[in-house]
Amino acid sequence: MTKTDEPSEPMKQAVRRATILDVARSVGMSTATVSNALSGHRPVDDKTRERVRRAAAKLGYRPNVRAQNLRTGRADTIAIFSSMPFAVAGGRARLGYLMEIAGAAAERALQADMALLLVPPLAEGCETLGSFHADGAIVVEPGRNDPGVALLQSRGVPMVAIGRPTPEGSLPYVDCRHYDAARVALDHLKTPGTRQIGLITGAQDRNAHRSSERAYGDVISGMNQKPIVALVDEEGGLEAARLAARALIQAHPKMDAMFVSVDSFAVGAQQAARELGLDIPGRLRMATRYDGLNARSNDLTALDLKLDQLGALAVDLLMDVMAGATPAPKVGPLPSLVIRKSSAVAPS
Incomplete structure (x- = not known):
């Protein structure tokens, strides 16, 4: 490239990314003042802040987020x-x-x-x-x-x-x-003629599970039944719920409704009911908490949790x-x- 082929100084400035030093030079201030004016980390008078911002916009200055995060330890x-x-x-x-x-x-x-x-x-x-x-x-x-x-x-x-x-x-x-959600589902299952409602929920001490138990206790308090509850270890997943539901159904033949608070548990409970020849919903009505893929693909009544x-x-x-x-x-x-x-x- 000959000397005449070299880009002019304005072109070089356009290609090179403007730095905070460029902004500081253009307004005759220190880089610290410019940094504070742009970031707001330290107080700067309004006139100075506006002057710095106009200069930064004119030069096309954009803060280097990676460098800022290295200084502050933030990851944004x-x-x-x-x-x-x-x-x-x-x-x-x-x-x-x-x-x-x-x-x-x-x-x-x-x-x-x-x-x-x-x-x-x-x-x-x-x-x-x-x-x-x-x-x-x-x-x-x-x-x-x-x-x-x-x-x-x-x-x-x-x-x-x-x-x-x-x-x-x-x-x-x-x-x-969680309590209100469980009540919505349980009140739906408690229709006239419902004899006994069962509950399958998690064994871990998690508010969602304990709220389901409280709601269940309040709903059946007005029914002529004792609690029918199975607490399933979350680590066991669907298979543990299937076994628990099977045992619950066999032990309580009059149970005709069930709230299963975890959707994957509900799929296991469905499998158990069908293994035992119980028609859903003809013989056993069922609902679960989360209206996700498990509920939709298995035709399960569920809750839109927003x-x-x-x-x-x-x-x-x-x-x-x-x-x-x-x-x-x-x-x-x-x-x-x-x-x-x-x-x-x-x-x-």
């Missing part, structure tokens, strides 16, 4: 994960629960200039959580003294829960209204916590029932 990322074990959270149907929440959470996070990191259910345990970096975290339905929550708290990661944590007060949370709204509320709550606030719980919307064949009432 929040993580969302489920504390449910892999046996019930790892399948494609149960993962839909987490994905529905994550979709709305990601949209709300972007509005706050944050990215969302989805942590899949961990078959190998919570130790893997130690390998990622995020500015905050949302945990879905934590159990009592959840090890994943304890690990992230020990690292000082701000955190909120979707679902009331156990013990209450251990995390700011979005109230999913997960998109819960995800957005959780991000708002986490932003408050990350800003140093101690916010009150946010209350989610009332779940609504999606009625399918599994709970249809036979004609009289």
